[in-house]
Amino acid sequence: MKKHNFSAGPSILPTEVFEKAAAAVLNLNNTGLSILEISHRSKEFVAIMEEARALVLELLNLENKGYQVLFLQGGASLEFLRVPQNLMQVGGKAAFLDTGVWANGAMKVAQDFGETVIVASSKPKNYNYIPTDYTIPTDADYFHCTSNNTIYGTQMKTFPSTKAPVVCDMSSDIFSRSMDYSKFDLIYAGAQKNMGPAGTTLIIVKEAILGKNNRTIPNILNYQQHIAKESMYNTPPVFAIYTSLLTLQWLKSKGGIAGIEKLNETKANLLYTEIDRNPYFEGVANKADRSLMNVTFTLANPEHKETFDQLWQSANISGLNGHRSVGGYRASIYNAMPIESVEVLVATMQEFEKRII
Numbered sequence: 001m002k003k004h005n006f007s008a009g010p011s012i013l014p015t016e017v018f019e020k021a022a023a024a025v026l027n028l029n030n031t032g033l034s035i036l037e038i039s040h041r042s043k044e045f046v047a048i049m050e051e052a053r054a055l056v057l058e059l060l061n062l063e064n065k066g067y068q069v070l071f072l073q074g075g076a077s078l079e080f081l082r083v084p085q086n087l088m089q090v091g092g093k094a095a096f097l098d099t100g101v102w103a104n105g106a107m108k109v110a111q112d113f114g115e116t117v118i119v120a121s122s123k124p125k126n127y128n129y130i131p132t133d134y135t136i137p138t139d140a141d142y143f144h145c146t147s148n149n150t151i152y153g154t155q156m157k158t159f160p161s162t163k164a165p166v167v168c169d170m171s172s173d174i175f176s177r178s179m180d181y182s183k184f185d186l187i188y189a190g191a192q193k194n195m196g197p198a199g200t201t202l203i204i205v206k207e208a209i210l211g212k213n214n215r216t217i218p219n220i221l222n223y224q225q226h227i228a229k230e231s232m233y234n235t236p237p238v239f240a241i242y243t244s245l246l247t248l249q250w251l252k253s254k255g256g257i258a259g260i261e262k263l264n265e266t267k268a269n270l271l272y273t274e275i276d277r278n279p280y281f282e283g284v285a286n287k288a289d290r291s292l293m294n295v296t297f298t299l300a301n302p303e304h305k306e307t308f309d310q311l312w313q314s315a316n317i318s319g320l321n322g323h324r325s326v327g328g329y330r331a332s333i334y335n336a337m338p339i340e341s342v343e344v345l346v347a348t349m350q351e352f353e354k355r356i357i
């Protein structure tokens, strides 16, 4: 029986995406070839890549605004390196909002390229909130932030306006909410949460910010090279890109981002309302900064852990354990998570309350 999968990533994808991806492993669109064996230079795959790139821009409302879309490899972690390599001047500096392990990781890699400035950090409170009130140095080569902090369940609701290009790691909330994406100059996201299987990273970059730093950039790390080669500088991860396309098509059929955003709000409300009502649970993240994608909570009394764990496991729920640096529980409720699964979790929390009383 299919589990209610609350895993933080790799994570749930829509059932129809699983089905279509499985069918394409045997026979891609009646080509008589598997998606796993098809040449990335074939007209079928080139069409898949083109449609995926176009859909990304369409869904984010970024068409004809000077953006390029890349599907590369190396996960979001490689973008921690590629971003400073492409954007930081020799002797330059970059500014970072430190909202967690991933934001901090991006900053640490950038330290090898120049000066890094932390404009604000929520580390003293174990990253349970998003700092506001900070100033970005006017001479920064770029400002880097993480829109959704997967581990702590916090999400940025507003973004600063600054002269410096804004770079955002959207790995765990890309395509989940409406906003003006043209505020960002470079967005990157590992596919494995809201878009597809692990194996490809989506990069959306405003072409005009590239080619301006005075460094020699190895081709494999150079965004301009990847743009020139249309994400085929080396063999692209064909299966991950095809499955991502299926998810993007599914998202469009659901009314695009505006459609899914409503559902995401409903799902998150359902769960946060229960966390706040049920005396046996406590939310982890500061209320104003709560993520609509990763809902973190703990037991009011840790001694009840065994009882709750048994309950959710027998309710066919999977992937609910919190990240080791936060503990407790984390329900990841990405775009593809059906509301019915969230209802099962809420019912399990209510059942737990009855058992404890």
Ligand code: PMP
Pocket: 009, 074, 075, 076, 077, 078, 102, 146, 148, 149, 150, 151, 169, 170, 171, 172, 190
């Ligand atoms: N950024 C964020 C916000 C993440 O959640 C993760 C992974 N969970 C990463 C970066 C690292 O991604 P990857 O494993 O694709 O390198």
